[in-house]
Amino acid sequence: MTTSTLNLAPPPTTTRDEAIPFGRLLRVEWGKSLDTRAARWLLTGIALLTACAAVVPVFLPDQIEQGWLSYLALTGLVLALLLPLVSILTLTSEWGQRSVLVTFTQEPRRHRVVAAKVLAGLILALLGAAFAAAVTAAAMAASDTLGRSVDWSVDGRYLLGFTLFVLVNSLMGMAFGALLLNTPAAIVVFLVLPSLWTLLSFGWLADAGRWLDTAKTYRYILEADWHGHTRPILVSLAVWVALPFAAGIVRTLRREVS
DSSP states (O other), X not given: OOOOOOOOSOOOOOOHHHHSOXXXXXXXXXXXXXXXXXXXXXXXXXXXXXXXXXXXXXXXXXXXXXXXXXXXXXXXXXXXXXXXXXXXXXXXXHHHHTTHHHHHXXXXXXXXXXXXXXXXXXXXXXXXHHHHHHHHHHHHXXXXXXXXXXXXXXXXXXXXXXXXXXXXXXXXXXXXXXXXXXXXXHHHHHHHHHHHHHHHXXXXXXXXXXXXXXXXXXXXXHTTOOTTTHHHHHHHHIIIIXXXXXXXXXXXXXXOOO
């Protein structure tokens, strides 16, 4: 008579990190952020408007200085206004389409999904800044060809300030997206609330406006004007980016999915 023994050891398991590497999660979220008709139309419009903004100084050589700072400032305004709208869609579109249930079923650790979405938005902002620099260089070359006196020299800190300006605006858009989890509401708040604060920053609100008026504090970033403005910039970033982002992440992690 023979006896057999049963192996009661549990089968090897695969950790969630092994199942879904963050790099793959990032690629998926990057694809989803661009794989909508709204995002594609927005990006097409942003590219066209950025190119148009870069060309404006070519036609106004007497009114606008022919240098990197003047050209980049115009393209930066377009990116700061419109590119965050695509980033907002990255954080909100799945909640509106109810596909977020599938996403959080595949990856129940929501903080990794949020991190991938935010990183995808930041990569998009960096690509937008690079595109703006490229069309700016092309527009300046066209102006130079037309015989204008073009100043090609630029301090690296101004390029850094321009890049940070684009990134900060995209982060603010994503912060409102994470907080509200609703595309129309997040877009309206992003476009209206800072502008409304700028309009109301007079009289007894003038001192507070110096610290919270993004039209001023973000301009300091764009112009790399840090001397004497570091604290207002940091306060503005804390109120308009860090606080809504923190609250939005908490809401995203706790909100029930149905």
